[in-house]
Amino acid sequence: MASMEGTVALVTGATGGLGKAVATGLAREGALVAVVGRSAARAEEAMADIRSLVPGALLEPLACDLSDQSSIRAAAGGFLARHDSLHVLVNAAGVFRKERHITADGLELTFATNVMAYFVLSNLLQDALKNAATAGPRTSRIVNIASRYGNTKLDFDDLQTAHGTYSYLRSTPPTMLARVLLTQEFAERLSGSGVVANAVHPGLVKNTSLLQDVGGPFRWVTNTFGAPAEKAADTPLWLATAPETASVSGKLWAKRKELPTPGMGSDPEARHRLWDACAQLTRMP
Ligand SMILES: NC(=O)c1ccc[n+]([C@@H]2O[C@H](COP(=O)([O-])OP(=O)(O)OC[C@H]3O[C@@H](n4cnc5c(N)ncnc54)[C@H](OP(=O)(O)O)[C@@H]3O)[C@@H](O)[C@H]2O)c1
Incomplete structure (x- = not known):
């Protein structure tokens, strides 16, 4: 892992599981890490955990409810008031919910948190990412936690699971x-x-904590056969820091190997359509 001293990183989902392990790894390499939590108290708790593993870690809390676009804008504004450059953005926050919930923006909660928050935050921070790349020797990195076991296609008429019976x-x-x-x-x-x-x-x-709401066999399988978060953090950290990943972009990775993109991943029209749908829901360009 390359030294990240003098760099600034921002990690969502940094109060639990994989996100916290990634934030810890970045702090260990010397980055200043903005630890995003749904409240300042949640972020401070995570910072204490990270400091117990990395004494002297450079951390700052960033309170943000990622299901709420006004909260994302406020958090991004607060971050940009302190930093004009961002070297690494890791989007790791996510939910897995049994029941359908509607957010303050009128969006379905899973879509709002798992998709819209990635879209909105990355857009709001893109100039700071560009600034860091222009000012320094390294490329800036966005690392998005996803999964190869998603659907192979999107239903553009029902992105928010409004039709039919809701289930996770x-x-x-x-x-x-x-x-x-x-x-x-x-x-x-x-x-x-x-x-x-x-x-x-x-x-x-x-x-x-991801499956706490759903429980059952799915949770049992994950907890029995899954990897610890520290191990799963290896590939995101590699993409965020390694010199050999400085110029790769637009790919899906697992265990430091490139994976074929699933289904619609090979159809540029699909991603253009999704971008437009997200932009419409945020009124962003
Ligand atoms: N676990 C797996 O097997 C698996 C597999 C594939 C992909 N993933 C993805 O990996 C990522 C990390 O999951 P994990 O397993 O580490 O789960 P986790 O421990 O539940 O972490 C999710 C994080 O997202 C945060 N979060 C959720 N909603 C938020 C909101 N509205 N505002 C701010 N923060 C919010 C949570 O904060 P709170 O604690 O405050 O809720 C938590 O810090 C997720 O994006 C998930 O989709 C996980």
């Missing part, structure tokens, strides 16, 4: 494919700017 098996897998498609689109739009974007399939990650 209907709402969540499409969001994993959506993360891959958004990663590809960011990679293309940021091409030549010094910012690369890649997605990671972490495999099953055991003993995280």
